[in-house]
Amino acid sequence: MNIQIETSVQATVVRIMGSVDGMTADSLLQQLQAQIAQGSIQLVGDLSGVDYTSSAGLRTLLATVKETRRLGGDFRLAAVQPDVLKVLELSGFTSILRVFGDVDSAVASFGS
Numbered sequence: 001m002n003i004q005i006e007t008s009v010q011a012t013v014v015r016i017m018g019s020v021d022g023m024t025a026d027s028l029l030q031q032l033q034a035q036i037a038q039g040s041i042q043l044v045g046d047l048s049g050v051d052y053t054s055s056a057g058l059r060t061l062l063a064t065v066k067e068t069r070r071l072g073g074d075f076r077l078a079a080v081q082p083d084v085l086k087v088l089e090l091s092g093f094t095s096i097l098r099v100f101g102d103v104d105s106a107v108a109s110f111g112s
Contacts, residue, residue, distance in 0.1 A: 002049075003031050010110045011076075012040035013103055017049030020057030029060045032075075033067070041073025044106040048079035053087055065097055074098070078106035 001018035012035055020028055035043060043064065053061075065075040076098045080088065088094050100106035 001027065003028065005031070005035065007040065008107060011042040011044050011107045013044045013046055013078075013107065015046040015049065019052040019054075020050055020060065021052065021054040022056045025054070025056035025060045028057070029063060032060070032064045036064075036067055036071065041068045041071045042110045043068055043073070043075045044100075044103060045075065045077045046079055046103050047077055047081065047084055048103075050084055051081055053084050058087070058091055058093060061093065061097065074110075076100060076106045076109060078103040 001016065001020065001024040004015040006013040006015065014032060014035065016028065018024065032043065045061070061075070068075045078100045079102050080099055085099070088097070088099070098109065100109065
């Protein structure tokens with residue numbers, strides 16, 4: 001798994017590439033928590049490069065959205081691949097997390 005961070009005025013985009021599973025979820029959670037600790041509470045997870053997520057990945061997403069919302073922000077997903085979106089839908093995560101078709105839409109949803 002590879003993670004790239006891009007910060008803008010409206011939100012911090014976390015570009016995730018690879019599988020998010022038991023082997024990689026902790027690393028992703030650490031990266032997301034580091035962004036939150038630095039004050040980035042408006043986060044967008046770019047999942048365009050994620051082809052698989054396990055329950056460990058779902059736990060990471062849930063922990064991140066809970067923490068950002070607790071601090072007055074949010075964690076939104078963008079460009080979710082069909083297989084991953086199916087997992088999110090079946091697990092009920094699409095009722096918890098806002099999902100956008102592309103990164104620009106997700107970033108814009110935070111306003112200016």
